[in-house]
Amino acid sequence: MYIGRVIGTVVATRKDEKLVGSKLLITQPLNIELKPIGEPLIGVDTVGAGIGELVIYVKGTASRIAARKMDSPIDISIVGIIDSMDVHKETLGGN
C-alpha cells in the first residue's frame, strides 16, 4: 500500500461502462515527508475520500478487491484515509 493525497477529480464521459458509478480521484504519491514524488494516479474511491485528504491506495488485483468489482478495469483504489502516522526516521541510521 502507498501513501498519497487526493488532489482532484477527473471527468470522463466516454469510458468503459463498468467504470460508471466509480468516483475517480486524482491521487499524488507522497514520500514520508509528504512531499510529491512521481506521477499522479487516478484511483477509484472506496472509502469516501475528499480533496486534500491523505490516503492509502493499492494497486493491481487488490484495487478490484477493494472496489468489490472484480470484473471492472480498475488497477488503483483508495482503501483508507490516514488519521496519523508515527514515523521513527532515526531507525534508518541503524544496521
Add this chain to the structure above:
Amino acid sequence: MYIGRVIGTVVATRKDEKLVGSKLLITQPLNIELKPIGEPLIGVDTVGAGIGELVIYVKGTASRIAARKMDSPIDISIVGIIDSMDVHKETLGGN
C-alpha cells in the same frame, strides 16, 4: 489508472493472432501538468480514442478486463477519454 495522451499508432503485421483486431495506440504517460514523463506505451483502445486525446489507461489484468479479451496478451488498455480534470495543487502544501 494513469493519465496519458494518444500520440500515434503502431502497425505490426506479424503479431500474436489474438491481437488481430485490436487497435494499438502509442500513449505517452503525462504528469499533472500534462507534460510527458517516462517511456511511451502501447495501449489497446477500448473506447474509440483518437490521436491527441487525453486518456485514462490501465495496466495488467485490468487491461484484459477492459478489452473483454481475458485470453489475449494485452497488458495496457485505454479505458476512458478525459473531458476535464479539476486539480487542487494547493492541497499539496498541507499535512
Add this chain to the structure above:
Amino acid sequence: MYIGRVIGTVVATRKDEKLVGSKLLITQPLNIELKPIGEPLIGVDTVGAGIGELVIYVKGTASRIAARKMDSPIDISIVGIIDSMDVHKETLGGN
C-alpha cells in the same frame, strides 16, 4: 522479495473493513548498504515485526498469500525479519 526497514505505523480509522485487524507498518525500502531508496510503503505485518527491524517484504498476490487473506485489498506484506545478510559485493566486478 525486497529489503526494508520498519520505520513507523499508520492509523486509518476509515478504511476497507477487510483491513480491520491488519497491522499496517510504514516500511522504507533499502539498498544493499541499508540506505533508504525510493518511497515509503505501507505493508501488512504477518510476522510480528517491530519498529526499526530489518525486514523482507513482498508485493502483489504474494502479499495476500502471506496475510492468508486472499479477499483483502492488500498489495504489500512483511514476510520475514532479517537476522543477517552475507553480501559479497566483490562478485559484482566479475563477468
Add this chain to the structure above:
Amino acid sequence: MYIGRVIGTVVATRKDEKLVGSKLLITQPLNIELKPIGEPLIGVDTVGAGIGELVIYVKGTASRIAARKMDSPIDISIVGIIDSMDVHKETLGGN
C-alpha cells in the same frame, strides 16, 4: 505493451525445465525516439523475432498468455514485430 529492440540472445543451460524450448531474446526498452531507456530485459519470443528487430513486448500474465504456457515461469514475451509507427509529437503541446 512496450516498445523494444531485440539486441541479443542468452544461453542458459541450467534453467527451469519449463523454459526448455523457449527462445530467450535480450530486449532493450526504447523511448519514442527509439533510444535505449532503462535496463535490458529477457523476453520469450513468440513471433519469430530476430536480432535488430523493433518489437512489442508484454509483461506479467500477458506474457504467459502469449507463450501459450500458463504454467511456465515467464514474465516477459515478445508479441509483435513493429512495421511502422506513426507518431504525432506535436499533440504533446496541447491541453
Add this chain to the structure above:
Amino acid sequence: MYIGRVIGTVVATRKDEKLVGSKLLITQPLNIELKPIGEPLIGVDTVGAGIGELVIYVKGTASRIAARKMDSPIDISIVGIIDSMDVHKETLGGN
C-alpha cells in the same frame, strides 16, 4: 525476465512458514554491461544458483510457478543460470 547476479544470502529465522526450505539469495539487477542498477532483490533459488553467478530471475506469479509453490508468498525467483550472452549493441543505432 531480468538479468542479475547473486551476491549474497539472507538469514531470516522469523518468517512465513511457507518460506521455510526456500533458499533466499540476494540478487543485484544488472544492465547489459553487467553493471549494477537499482536496488538488490531477494529471490528464491530454484536452479541451484551460487554466489557470483549470473542469473535470470522473474517477478510476480511467474516466481511462484518457478518455485512450484503457488501458495507461498514468493514474488521473485531465480529461474536460470546464464552461460553466455550474445549482444549486438550496434543494432541500437538503427531505426
